[in-house]
Amino acid sequence: MNQQTAVPPPMDGRDPSNLRGDKITGDRYFSKDFAQKEWDHLWTKIWHIAGRTADIPEAGDFMVHNFMKESVIAVRQEDGSVRAFYNSCGHRGMRMVDGTSSVASFHCPYHGWKWGIDGVLEYAQDGDVDFRKGNPCGKLKLGELRCAIWGGFVWYCMDDDGPTLEEFLEPMPALYRNYPMDTAVRVAWYRIELDANWKFVTDNFSESYHTRTAHPQVPPWIDQDVDSARHEMWPKGHGRTVQPMRPSLSDRPEGGGNAMFEAELRKWDVDPGKYATYEDFALQGWKDLKAAKQKLWKEKGYLHYEHMNDEEITDSPHTVMFPNVTISFLPDNLILFRSEPHPADPEKCYFDLWCMAFPVEGQTEVESIMAGVKPLREVPECEHRVFDKGRGIPELAGQIVYQDMELAENMQAGMHSRGYKDAYLSDQETRIRFFHEVLNDWIEGRG
Structure with a gap:
């Protein structure tokens, strides 16, 4: 983004x-x-958070976000990007995975179909002999959603035509650009x-x-x-x-005093005892803390x-x-x-x-x-x-x-x-x- x-x-x-x-x-x-x-x-229509990028550092690492009755997989690709797919087998709709893990391909537990981490069908039982339209492998793809990253979070959107993540979040990315959120x-x-x-x-x-x-x-x-x-x-x-x-x-x-703020000042080498009044302690101490x-x-x-x-x-x-x-x-x-x-x-x-x-x-x-x-x-x-x-x-x-x-x-x-x-x-x-x-x-x- x-x-x-x-x-x-x-x-x-x-x-x-x-x-x-x-x-x-x-x-x-x-x-x-x-x-x-x-x-x-x-x-x-809106953008949802699937999880943290830290959860899926390597190719094939995935996480599942279940929202109401929908389920979405976010998976790290070979090129380092992240893509999002509906967690629904293109054969008969079976949910394939849950939680967070790593796979070479997504394997449907019902009829054994396998989908690559790029969403493309890799294997279907009897693919060459029992499909009158021809082998579906390499042709069928999982339903894909828009996916983007901001703040160390993986986001997805079910609407293909709505605002981009940048547009949806505006002005949050600019407002918080100084925070290294992904760390x-x-x-x-x-x-x-x-x-x-x-x-x-x-x-x-x-x-x-x-x-x-x-x-x-x-x-x-x-x-x-x-x-x-x-x-x-x-x-x-x-x-x-x-x-x-x-x-x-x-x-x-x-009883006076404020142990929590006193400890914060001391941590940054500011003497909390130097202030004549509680007002100075709170207000000037806060300014001195910034400088320290x-x-x-x-x-x-x-x-x-x-x-x-x-x-x-x-x-x-x-x-x-x-x-x-x-x-x-x-x-x-x-x-x-x-x-x-x-x-x-x-x-x-x-x-x-x-x-x-x-x-x-x-x-x-x-x-x-x-x-x-x-x-x-x-x-x-x-x-x-x-x-x-x-x-x-x-x-x-x-x-x-x-x-x-x-x-x-x-x-x-x-x-x-x-x-x-x-x-x-x-x-x-x-x-x-x-x-x-x-x-x-x-x-x-x-x-």
């Missing part, structure tokens, strides 16, 4: 005058008719079934208004105050909240900082990519959240959590932010869980993402209430309604 360089100015994500005012009614979270419209006009190591990998519609997740990550209530551990190290964070959105539905990674002045730790990181990054082995600017090395642009992918860009971590609809029940979804860390010289483990301390190495496979009111993932209890998932079931239930007619949003929740308006545009053919 060509690298974009120009970033168009964002719209103010706190300005409701940028909205039409479309209602966010409860039925869009549980109606099977609405879910069918999403399949027909959204999911079959990040996935240290935690979960797929969790939730009793909520997939849109709960995008709604949740499109605002930080809930943080003070749901995540009291956040303000001491990320300043999400309404007047501190910057809210931005772009016409195609992408948006972000740019959050300074410094203590909030509104939520101060009881720019001076010492190479010496301390943080080589991924090479092209990152002052904001990128100290702050967190929490970014929602329409319609269902969220990436928290932190100085040393990337955290991907993705929600995908259940194939049969619109009141369920699959929630993906991928914690990734940039390698730092001398480090053997990392604080993954959402999943705790992890070894700094690629995890070999995905953990499939059912949330089950938290019982399904006890090891994540107390983590920010766990707290979000705890809210999902009752939020879903609330969408059925006769008392709920539309969301009454604060200005800092403007991006929620904007997301639903862009979703409406796709459903109504304006996407």
Whole structure:
């Protein structure tokens, strides 16, 4: 994919005058008719992430992404490119593979047909003697989808005529060009079934208004105050909240002090005791941290900082990519959240959590932010869980993402209430309604 360089100015994500005012009614979270419209006009048109390029480094390496009732294979080719095919044998439709592995060819377990990694049929039983149209080998091909790479992710699209990946993501590739995303190591990998519609997740990550209530551990190290964070959105539905990674002045730790930020300053040779007031500690300390990181990054082995600017090395642009992918860009971590609809029940979804860390010289483990301390190495496979009111993932209890998932079931239930007619949003929740308006545009053919 060509690298974009120009970033168009964002719209103010706190300005409701940028909205039409479309209602966010409860039925869009549980109606099977609405879910069918999403399949027909959204999911079959947009770009999906199949997985990480790191999962398929060699020719013949493949991964399978199952989305609702569709299944797609992304496979590395001999020339190093990646191609995507429907996971459906061209003989009678049998799914051929699952998971992530490596093959010389795809072998159908039903009748033995073999398909090359280029999608061309290589072998059919009785191919020379039992097909009146002639041997199908070398003639038939698996159904192919458009495939592209950005950010160390393999993407595919079921629509041959829609926007390119670059057009679909614009301006995200330009906005995050300084992050060496393809070098990040996935240290935690979960797929969790939730009793909520997939849109709960995008709604949740499109605002930080809930943080003070749901995540009291956040303000001491990320300043999400309404007047501190910057809210931005772009016409195609992408948006972000740019959050300074410094203590909030509104939520101060009881008893004074802030061990987390003090430790961060010391790590970069800044003395946290030199500040006369807590305000100086938070605000000037944050500026001093920027300067120290720019001076010492190479010496301390943080080589991924090479092209990152002052904001990128100290702050967190929490970014929602329409319609269902969220990436928290932190100085040393990337955290991907993705929600995908259940194939049969619109009141369920699959929630993906991928914690990734940039390698730092001398480090053997990392604080993954959402999943705790992890070894700094690629995890070999995905953990499939059912949330089950938290019982399904006890090891994540107390983590920010766990707290979000705890809210999902009752939020879903609330969408059925006769008392709920539309969301009454604060200005800092403007991006929620904007997301639903862009979703409406796709459903109504304006996407």
